[in-house]
Amino acid sequence: MSVPVAHVAAWSAALDEIEAGLSADATTPLTWSVPVDLGPLPAELTQRAERLVASIDAVHAEIAASAAVLLEELDTLGSTAGTGSGPSTVRRRVHAADEPPPPRLVDHDA
Numbered sequence: 102m103s104v105p106v107a108h109v110a111a112w113s114a115a116l117d118e119i120e121a122g123l124s125a126d127a128t129t130p131l132t133w134s135v136p137v138d139l140g141p142l143p144a145e146l147t148q149r150a151e152r153l154v155a156s157i158d159a160v161h162a163e164i165a166a167s168a169a170v171l172l173e174e175l176d177t178l179g180s181t182a183g184t185g186s187g188p189s190t191v192r193r194r195v196h197a198a199d200e201p202p203p204p205r206l207v208d209h210d211a
Contacts, residue, residue: 104143111139112146119153123160 115136122131142150 104145108140109143109145111136112143115139116146116149116153119157123153123156 118133122129122133125131
């Protein structure tokens with residue numbers, strides 16, 4: 102069974118958006134959302150999608166490495182701050198390098 106050309110084109114456009122986000126300036130936040138009407142990934146785009154997932158994983162690894170360095174620096178600041186005047190105000194959130202932090206849900210209606 103062949104995949105309609107329009108379906109492949111829609112998936113290609115979605116993958117183009119992800120690639121553009123990955124190659125954007127590091128200070129530009131990524132705002133891509135999964136389109137709900139794409140359906141399954143066409144087999145001919147599997148390798149391209151796998152390369153994008155590998156690129157995203159590499160970005161996550163860089164972020165985790167940077168976070169580890171920052172946590173180390175915060176630990177150093179925490180051990181030198183507040184010399185005898187109570188607990189340090191430096192706070193630390195620890196996450197395993199291969200696990201994203203849990204989602205923070207905010208009820209904007211509350």
